[in-house]
Amino acid sequence: MNWFFKTTQQTSPYHQRKGNVFRRLHIDFTLLILLILLSSIGIIILMSAGHENMGLLNRQATRLAVAFFAMLVVAQVPPHALKMFAPWLFLLGTLLLLGVLFVGDMGKGAQRWLDLGFFRFQPSELLKLATPMMVAWYLAERRLPPSNKHIVLATVFIAIPTVLIAKQPDLGTAILIASSGLAVLFLAGISWKIIMGVIAAGAALAPVLWSFMKDYQKQRVLTFLSPEEDPLGSGYHIIQSKIAIGSGGLYGKGWTHGSQARLEFLPESSTDFIFAVFAEEFGLIGCIGLLTIYLLIFIRSIYMSIQAQDTFSRLLAGSLSLTFFIYLFVNVGMVTGILPVVGVPLPLVSYGGTSMVTLLIGFGILMSIHTHRKLLSS
Amino acid sequence: MKTRFDLKSSLQENRLFLLRATTLIVFVLILFFALIARLTYLQIETHEKYADLAQNNRVKLSVINPVRGLIFDTQGRVLAENNPSYSLELVPEQVQDMPETLKQLSALLPISDDEIKLFEKRRQQQKRFASVPLRNRLNDTEVAVFSANRHLFPGVDIQARPIRHYTFPELTSHVVGYVGAINEKELKTIDPVNYRGSRFIGKTGIERTYETELHGHVGYQQTENTAQGRSLKTLSYTPPLSGKDLTLHLDIDLQKVAHDALGDYTGSVVAIDTRTGAVRALVSKPGFDANLFAKGIDQTSYSQLQNSSKRPLFNRSLRGQYPPGSTLKPFLGLAGLDYKTIHPHQKIYCPGFYQLPKQSHKYRDWKKTGHGMTTLHDSIVQSCDVYYYVLAHELKIDRMHHFLHKFGFGQKTGIDILGEKSGLLPSREWKKRTRNQVWYPGETLIAGIGQGFNLTTPLQLAHATAILANKGSAFTPSLVANIDNKNQLPATTLPIKLNNPQHWDLIIDAMYDVVNGARGTARKISIGANYKIAGKTGTAQVFTIKQDEEYEEENVVEHLKDHALFIAFAPARNPQLAIAVIVENGGHGGSVAAPIARAIFDKYIQVTP
Numbered sequence: 007m008n009w010f011f012k013t014t015q016q017t018s019p020y021h022q023r024k025g026n027v028f029r030r031l032h033i034d035f036t037l038l039i040l041l042i043l044l045s046s047i048g049i050i051i052l053m054s055a056g057h058e059n060m061g062l063l064n065r066q067a068t069r070l071a072v073a074f075f076a077m078l079v080v081a082q083v084p085p086h087a088l089k090m091f092a093p094w095l096f097l098l099g100t101l102l103l104l105g106v107l108f109v110g111d112m113g114k115g116a117q118r119w120l121d122l123g124f125f126r127f128q129p130s131e132l133l134k135l136a137t138p139m140m141v142a143w144y145l146a147e148r149r150l151p152p153s154n155k156h157i158v159l160a161t162v163f164i165a166i167p168t169v170l171i172a173k174q175p176d177l178g179t180a181i182l183i184a185s186s187g188l189a190v191l192f193l194a195g196i197s198w199k200i201i202m203g204v205i206a207a208g209a210a211l212a213p214v215l216w217s218f219m220k221d222y223q224k225q226r227v228l229t230f231l232s233p234e235e236d237p238l239g240s241g242y243h244i245i246q247s248k249i250a251i252g253s254g255g256l257y258g259k260g261w262t263h264g265s266q267a268r269l270e271f272l273p274e275s276s277t278d279f280i281f282a283v284f285a286e287e288f289g290l291i292g293c294i295g296l297l298t299i300y301l302l303i304f305i306r307s308i309y310m311s312i313q314a315q316d317t318f319s320r321l322l323a324g325s326l327s328l329t330f331f332i333y334l335f336v337n338v339g340m341v342t343g344i345l346p347v348v349g350v351p352l353p354l355v356s357y358g359g360t361s362m363v364t365l366l367i368g369f370g371i372l373m374s375i376h377t378h379r380k381l382l383s384s
Numbered sequence: 385m386k387t388r389f390d391l392k393s394s395l396q397e398n399r400l401f402l403l404r405a406t407t408l409i410v411f412v413l414i415l416f417f418a419l420i421a422r423l424t425y426l427q428i429e430t431h432e433k434y435a436d437l438a439q440n441n442r443v444k445l446s447v448i449n450p451v452r453g454l455i456f457d458t459q460g461r462v463l464a465e466n467n468p469s470y471s472l473e474l475v476p477e478q479v480q481d482m483p484e485t486l487k488q489l490s491a492l493l494p495i496s497d498d499e500i501k502l503f504e505k506r507r508q509q510q511k512r513f514a515s516v517p518l519r520n521r522l523n524d525t526e527v528a529v530f531s532a533n534r535h536l537f538p539g540v541d542i543q544a545r546p547i548r549h550y551t552f553p554e555l556t557s558h559v560v561g562y563v564g565a566i567n568e569k570e571l572k573t574i575d576p577v578n579y580r581g582s583r584f585i586g587k588t589g590i591e592r593t594y595e596t597e598l599h600g601h602v603g604y605q606q607t608e609n610t611a612q613g614r615s616l617k618t619l620s621y622t623p624p625l626s627g628k629d630l631t632l633h634l635d636i637d638l639q640k641v642a643h644d645a646l647g648d649y650t651g652s653v654v655a656i657d658t659r660t661g662a663v664r665a666l667v668s669k670p671g672f673d674a675n676l677f678a679k680g681i682d683q684t685s686y687s688q689l690q691n692s693s694k695r696p697l698f699n700r701s702l703r704g705q706y707p708p709g710s711t712l713k714p715f716l717g718l719a720g721l722d723y724k725t726i727h728p729h730q731k732i733y734c735p736g737f738y739q740l741p742k743q744s745h746k747y748r749d750w751k752k753t754g755h756g757m758t759t760l761h762d763s764i765v766q767s768c769d770v771y772y773y774v775l776a777h778e779l780k781i782d783r784m785h786h787f788l789h790k791f792g793f794g795q796k797t798g799i800d801i802l803g804e805k806s807g808l809l810p811s812r813e814w815k816k817r818t819r820n821q822v823w824y825p826g827e828t829l830i831a832g833i834g835q836g837f838n839l840t841t842p843l844q845l846a847h848a849t850a851i852l853a854n855k856g857s858a859f860t861p862s863l864v865a866n867i868d869n870k871n872q873l874p875a876t877t878l879p880i881k882l883n884n885p886q887h888w889d890l891i892i893d894a895m896y897d898v899v900n901g902a903r904g905t906a907r908k909i910s911i912g913a914n915y916k917i918a919g920k921t922g923t924a925q926v927f928t929i930k931q932d933e934e935y936e937e938e939n940v941v942e943h944l945k946d947h948a949l950f951i952a953f954a955p956a957r958n959p960q961l962a963i964a965v966i967v968e969n970g971g972h973g974g975s976v977a978a979p980i981a982r983a984i985f986d987k988y989i990q991v992t993p
Contacts, residue, residue: 193408251434252431285423285427312405
């Protein structure tokens with residue numbers, strides 16, 4: 007595992023040389039290889055899930071190229087600059103969110119898009135990064151573990167975008183943003199007493215939350231609890247996706263041979279439910295392989311965050327690493343029927359543009375943090 | 385930026401972070417193994433069950449569209465029906481040599497390059513085993529030609545899809561309306577389950593108002609399919625619930641008479657059966673070919689319709705707002721009687737103009753020489769303006785408003801199609817509220833001859849005429865007579881009680897003489913009728929003549945000519961039908977609008993003597 011944990015400071019001459027090239031370009035080689043591997047697998051699944059629709063593949067490939075480019079650009083921005091931008095990005099994102107609430111385009115019954123004339127933009131994507139940046143920026147200035155007062159204020163920063171996005175309504179993204187902010191708080195070291203207390207309070211408040219949910223959100227939860235109740239409506243997704251995964255077995259039916267996706271039983275097979283297509287065609291072995299790549303990306307990222315030198319970088323990097331895995335967990339959890347359907351794509355694999363760009367920009371930030379470190383004179 | 389160089393606390397923070405990061409790794413590992421465990425359960429433990437289900441998942445659920453309800457006229461003639469429309473469709477996966485197939489098909493059928501281009505575009509967007517249309521609306525010959533050669537084209541087939549067809553596309557374009565492709569806005573308001581397979585939705589008229597009834601409810605069927613997705617047999621079937629059939633009060637014969645009588649004029653005719661409120665004719669001219677919309681209208685035709693100066697898409701009978709002109713006089717005369725501001729036999733001298741006390745402005749009568757000594761009866765028969773200047777001046781605007789309001793002016797009639805306008809019945813309060821201006825006495829005079837702020841729709845005018853014909857008690861105008869053989873009951877309007885009910889007869893007598901009297905403004909239409917009509921002519925100014933100018937008919941450009949109006953009911957003593965006619969830029973009500981009403985009465989009164 008040494009190659010995996012190698013850092014650019016390692017002393018072997020080989021690593022020194024190679025490390026220097028990538029380090030000068032602010033690229034983390036290991037992470038880059040893992041991300042390229044994952045998106046290549048994504049293209050291969052999409053080929054099957056999209057029924058060899060070349061238009062679909064071209065668009066996805068273009069988006070990936072753009073997203074990787076954005077990642078490399080962001081990696082050039084030093085962490086102290088990111089820290090400086092953090093509150094402004096957060097403010098901008100929040101204002102845009104408010105803008106969406108008032109003038110946003112109604113897309114699919116949900117108000118998420120802001121039409122800027124030349125392109126449509128989802129402010130919630132900006133907040134996926136701006137929220138953990140904001141909380142990290144705020145807490146990095148204080149003595150850690152944070153005092154109760156700072157915890158409360160940080161919670162407010164998390165709550166603002168979460169509530170606004172949940173109102174859109176986009177429950178999936180709201181969950182991801184809340185967890186990215188809470189991850190920062192956790193890494194900053196809030197006491198277990200508070201964590202346990204919040205969990206207990208949350209359980210007690212669940213009925214209140216229920217009353218605030220939109221009908222379709224309630225429907226999703228109810229469907230999740232008993233999908234067989236509504237086989238024609240929203241339960242259909244879960245039933246069909248479980249059939250796809252289960253029928254895949256240990257080895258799978260082989261690439262492009264999954265009958266569920268091919269015969270169109272599986273809805274949204276190239277977007278949110280693409281994991282089911284993969285599981286049907288590549289079986290349990292393929293799934294373990296795919297999940298392991300995600301795990302490796304997470305471990306590499308969290309390792310990079312441990313190596314980070316200042317509090318802001320450390321908190322932000324740790325949060326981004328965790329959010330990436332939560333992303334995966336929520337998607338696979340929903341497709342396999344252990345979580346309700348909340349509309350979160352499979353990171354870097356699902357067809358669709360905006361979330362991919364955001365994710366890779368997140369990795370760009372990680373790379374920047376890792377490659378801008380100064381050598382400490384011990 | 386303050387940075388604390390507190391080595392001890394910095395070290396503590398490092399250790400704390402390391403601890404927390406490790407906790408996160410453990411947490412993530414737990415999640416990771418939870419997913420693996422779940423996948424193992426699905427793919428190993430219950431694999432057989434799901435493999436079976438996937439096998440049997442050759443069973444496919446598909447939507448069956450309900451058949452849209454038909455629309456009939458009062459005598460059971462079909463106005464809107466569903467015709468099969470045949471389209472030539474290809475399943476790309478089953479076509480071996482696409483370019484060759486397209487070439488051969490083009491040789492066989494008149495397929496244009498545009499159709500092929502559109503087909504290629506659609507093919508890119510769809511699944512390889514989905515059916516993609518190449519040519520829509522095949523005619524019978526094309527269907528026959530292809531059917532004979534079908535064996536040569538594997539993967540090519542003819543699909544039948546019902547398409548709405550209007551039997552009288554132009555006659556009923558405004559009243560029945562039309563269906564069109566569901567747009568994005570409508571998509572948000574409709575029930576997604578019920579409309580899962582629907583492509584069309586009612587856009588205007590009856591089609592829109594009764595969309596829920598006409599659409600019906602979607603059905604489902606489960607079919608067993610081959611591995612290629614072709615269906616083998618039907619396993620279960622939940623039938624769709626067809627849309628309900630509607631029978632209208634509308635009489636297509638009467639509609640046609642009204643339509644033809646209007647000739648090349650733009651305008652509107654509304655005819656209401658006074659005994660039930662049944663709308664027998666509702667014409668707005670020009671109309672348009674409603675079938676264009678049902679088939680899916682192309683951009684050129686649509687913009688042509690939309691940009692036409694005659695505005696064929698505009699439903700004048702419901703949404704056209706016109707000054708009622710002199711047709712308002714019978715109602716105002718009744719108001720004068722009821723408020724006792726005039727006496728039936730009282731005479732007013734008409735010198736051809738009227739002046740408010742202490743004002744120099746002359747309010748002119750249409751007859752320059754004046755009508756001389758005029759009674760209420762004469763004022764209606766000859767349509768004397770000065771009489772109504774005097775009457776209005778004494779009545780004042782608020783009492784006029786109050787009385788006319790009872791006849792439905794300035795408010796929607798409540799007819800059962802959407803989109804009706806409410807017209808405008810001015811009052812002091814209205815002017816204050818909307819324009820923040822005080823009311824001037826001169827405006828009352830202008831309102832007294834149905835000009836100025838007054839606006840009515842043809843439907844309102846017909847409805848008010850029906851109320852007058854029935855001496856105060858009438859019915860809300862309605863178009864739908866029965867839904868799926870269930871009769872819709874007529875709804876009565878609030879009856880109008882006069883202080884002296886004999887006043888009704890005074891007004892009706894005067895309207896009788898408008899048509900049947902020797903000096904009536906519509907006396908020409910009484911010739912040869914074996915029943916009696918009571919009516920009132922009207923002329924509505926399109927533009928204002930300046931104080932010293934003359935309105936000279938020959939010199940006025942067509943679109944600024946006066947509108948011709950006529951309201952009437954017949955038989956005068958035992959009313960059956962009330963009519964309002966508005967002919968845009970038609971000139972005189974008596975010569976242009978009245979004969980149109982006569983033609984309709986001739987048809988209707990003779991049909992049901």
